Amino acid sequence: MPSNRQARLARLYAATALACVLACVVPMPAFAQDVGDMATSVPSGSQMLLAADTLVYNNDNQTVTAVGGVQIDYGGNRLVAQRVEYNRNTKRMVASGNVEVVNSDGTKINSEHIDITDDFADGFVNALRVETIDKAYFAAESAERMGGVLTTFHNGVYTACEPCEDKPDKAPTWRVKARKIIWNGEKKTVRFENANFEFFGFPLAYLPAFEIADPTVKRKSGFLIPSIVYKSDLGVGVKIPYYFALSPTYDLTVTGSGYTKQGFLGEAEWRQRFNNGQYSLKIAGIHQQDPDAFLDTTAFPSTAGHNVDSGAAGDPNKFRGMMGTQGQFAINPRWNFGWDVLLQTDKNFSNTYNIDKYNGSVHQSSVYLTGLNGRNYFDLRAMHFEVQEDTPNDNISARSGQQPWVLPSLDYAYIPDVSVAGGQLSLNVNSRVISRDDLDQTYFTPYVPGSGTQRVRGIEGESGRLTAEAEWKRSFVTDGGLVLTPLLALQGDVDYLNASSASLAAINQMATNLGEQDDMRSSFARYMATAGLEMRWPVLFSMASGSSHVIEPMAQVFMRPNEQYVGGLAVPNEDAQSMVFDATTLFERDKFSGYDRVEGGSRANVGFRYSGSYNNGWGTNAIFGQSYQIGGENSFAAPDLVNVGAYSGLDTTKSDYVGLFGINSPNGFAASVSGRFDEQSFEIRRAEVKAAYSGLPVSLSAKYAFIQAQPLYGFTTDRHEVTLGASTHLAENWRVFGTGTYDLQESLLVRDGVGFAYNDSCFTYLMTYSQSRDLNTREVSQTIGFNLSFRTLGDFGSSSSGVDTIQ
Numbered sequence: 001m002p003s004n005r006q007a008r009l010a011r012l013y014a015a016t017a018l019a020c021v022l023a024c025v026v027p028m029p030a031f032a033q034d035v036g037d038m039a040t041s042v043p044s045g046s047q048m049l050l051a052a053d054t055l056v057y058n059n060d061n062q063t064v065t066a067v068g069g070v071q072i073d074y075g076g077n078r079l080v081a082q083r084v085e086y087n088r089n090t091k092r093m094v095a096s097g098n099v100e101v102v103n104s105d106g107t108k109i110n111s112e113h114i115d116i117t118d119d120f121a122d123g124f125v126n127a128l129r130v131e132t133i134d135k136a137y138f139a140a141e142s143a144e145r146m147g148g149v150l151t152t153f154h155n156g157v158y159t160a161c162e163p164c165e166d167k168p169d170k171a172p173t174w175r176v177k178a179r180k181i182i183w184n185g186e187k188k189t190v191r192f193e194n195a196n197f198e199f200f201g202f203p204l205a206y207l208p209a210f211e212i213a214d215p216t217v218k219r220k221s222g223f224l225i226p227s228i229v230y231k232s233d234l235g236v237g238v239k240i241p242y243y244f245a246l247s248p249t250y251d252l253t254v255t256g257s258g259y260t261k262q263g264f265l266g267e268a269e270w271r272q273r274f275n276n277g278q279y280s281l282k283i284a285g286i287h288q289q290d291p292d293a294f295l296d297t298t299a300f301p302s303t304a305g306h307n308v309d310s311g312a313a314g315d316p317n318k319f320r321g322m323m324g325t326q327g328q329f330a331i332n333p334r335w336n337f338g339w340d341v342l343l344q345t346d347k348n349f350s351n352t353y354n355i356d357k358y359n360g361s362v363h364q365s366s367v368y369l370t371g372l373n374g375r376n377y378f379d380l381r382a383m384h385f386e387v388q389e390d391t392p393n394d395n396i397s398a399r400s401g402q403q404p405w406v407l408p409s410l411d412y413a414y415i416p417d418v419s420v421a422g423g424q425l426s427l428n429v430n431s432r433v434i435s436r437d438d439l440d441q442t443y444f445t446p447y448v449p450g451s452g453t454q455r456v457r458g459i460e461g462e463s464g465r466l467t468a469e470a471e472w473k474r475s476f477v478t479d480g481g482l483v484l485t486p487l488l489a490l491q492g493d494v495d496y497l498n499a500s501s502a503s504l505a506a507i508n509q510m511a512t513n514l515g516e517q518d519d520m521r522s523s524f525a526r527y528m529a530t531a532g533l534e535m536r537w538p539v540l541f542s543m544a545s546g547s548s549h550v551i552e553p554m555a556q557v558f559m560r561p562n563e564q565y566v567g568g569l570a571v572p573n574e575d576a577q578s579m580v581f582d583a584t585t586l587f588e589r590d591k592f593s594g595y596d597r598v599e600g601g602s603r604a605n606v607g608f609r610y611s612g613s614y615n616n617g618w619g620t621n622a623i624f625g626q627s628y629q630i631g632g633e634n635s636f637a638a639p640d641l642v643n644v645g646a647y648s649g650l651d652t653t654k655s656d657y658v659g660l661f662g663i664n665s666p667n668g669f670a671a672s673v674s675g676r677f678d679e680q681s682f683e684i685r686r687a688e689v690k691a692a693y694s695g696l697p698v699s700l701s702a703k704y705a706f707i708q709a710q711p712l713y714g715f716t717t718d719r720h721e722v723t724l725g726a727s728t729h730l731a732e733n734w735r736v737f738g739t740g741t742y743d744l745q746e747s748l749l750v751r752d753g754v755g756f757a758y759n760d761s762c763f764t765y766l767m768t769y770s771q772s773r774d775l776n777t778r779e780v781s782q783t784i785g786f787n788l789s790f791r792t793l794g795d796f797g798s799s800s801s802g803v804d805t806i807q
Helices: 004-025 035-041 501-514
Strands: 048-051 054-058 063-074 077-087 092-102 108-117 123-131 137-146 150-159 174-184 189-199 202-213 227-231 235-244 250-259 263-274 277-287 319-330 335-344 362-373 376-387 405-414 424-436 440-443 454-458 461-473 483-499 523-536 539-542 548-559 602-613 619-631 657-664 669-677 684-693 698-707 719-731 734-743 748-759 763-773 780-790 794-797
Touching: 454 501, 483 501, 548 619
Parallel strands: 227 794
Antiparallel strands: 048 063, 054 063, 063 077, 077 092, 092 108, 108 123, 123 137, 137 150, 150 174, 174 189, 189 202, 227 235, 227 780, 235 250, 250 263, 263 277, 277 319, 319 335, 335 362, 362 376, 376 405, 405 424, 424 461, 440 454, 461 483, 483 523, 523 548, 539 548, 548 602, 602 619, 619 657, 657 669, 669 684, 684 698, 698 719, 719 734, 734 748, 748 763, 763 780, 780 794
């Protein structure tokens, strides 16, 4: 038996040996910490625990040997081996026999033999296998460490694909094999020499030598993965980005893109991060080789030879560009300040060239200040909308030049934490100031032969409004289960308007056509007071089959005066232009979508809600009802500048019926049908049918939408549209999908696309082809996209597929 002194020495040597092992095997690519980091990763005061079948101290040879089931735990790290021997003379430690080291961060290192000096500088590892915490895998026949800086892996393999449990010898989806993998701890680089990239076990590419940043380095200058894209008016494009890691807090990415039809596009993005926020600045520009590719002279012959946003005919050096900036900063835990601003030479540059962060069909530029504290919310922002579309500026349907500047818009909501008179009080304030340079006036086919009906969607000039609203409500439950909720609300508005002569002329023409009074005012004030009562009687009953159902008859009554200035054209309508009356809005107190219109007159909403659940996992839900104008003037029957209430279903004393019914199942099937039906003939005015199934091997979706013609609201014909989508799994990880949207009224396939995809834990492949057609010009736009994504290595391909993918 060894002496107590020998045992203490053994434990000391064992602790040193474990530190040596960890220092040797941890500093490797993709999971490395340097030696200094490892030395400090063990908490101070940690105790070393050693367990072994036999512990032998040889004083003559100055060795300590642990044999049989050796396990050493130290500071959250663990070493397991069949034999560990430390030599004090040579200062080397050898662990052998199913050696496994589990680092404190979860990294696992397996080997049959580890030999290292106790100063961590030199060592040798045999038959090395590594599994990192993020499921990256390394293996090598041997590895050696020299000078405490350079680690060389001989005949190494790297992959981010998990090994197959059933077939551990099966080749992963992809892997990189290299004669040498050299990690430089000083330069923070990993170099592969004589490397082969294998895909599904087959060599795909031979790379004599290439170098990447040490994966422990999150930011390092160098080329990023290139991408490729195709658009019919741009041609084939290849993007090659270069990343400059200038400091830990700011960087720069420069991207060059070459398009076969339009030439070279340059991009640069600067990003900087601070303790309380960050911002970015992006610029891009191109001298187009073929601006005429964007012109449709058959649809708009008058534009030939004129300067339009997408390029000028006969001008091969047409310059297009943009500058965009985004940022957000936390003033304190409650308040944030930020911005998102886009400036470009024309209305459609960023969308045409798919400039990241600015490529949406509608981009909202804004500067904002927001605050959030409990249930209190504050939002102040200035806004401008860029409608990125292909139509030239002189076309009547162009919208970009008619978008206003909102300077500013304010929303404030406050709900006290304590009840008021036993109920809940909520306060809302909204304000907006709008300035528009061009009259937003839309003409369409007359709804009465010979009349020139028009809608004035936006006033040329300035307008402003300040609205304050308070609402109180409290619920009572009777002994019979009837839920009574009285409600009181008060809203007040102050408005002003400075309209141009063109705006006043358009309003006067509209008033003449509608037989109304031209009463546009420069300033006014109005109010709306509401007293309401909601009654609900939920009834629960169960069936013998085990299903349960809740039927809830429901009625609301709102008493209020008429909407002020209703029946004339005195109030501009900027934020309440959308009017959809359906089952989801049946029980709303004010069914207008914004503050510029206020629902007036007394009204009753009557209907029921239903939900059911079944033992087999199926569920059902439904809403059905009708609304009644029971006193005063009907706001939805009174025209405004956009005729927002026309054909809404609420413009008669008895509204149209609205309903919704939906079902869902545990096997992935769900469907719903909703509609609006004429209050006399029950004719369908609006309908939507949706169904979807998600499962293996097939996923399906279908949607049909119908909206009856609304001439006064700007739509002179019925609208029918069908959208279908499908996805099928050909085999494990492989699938084919496709989508299509068909306009039944125009007999036109608006959008269609197909795609092919592969997906597993470490690799994704996506290939798509899509087409879109303009409803007016019937012009076809084609897009081809593909993407290859290798986990931990990067992506290659286009940034978007252009096809909605059904999983």
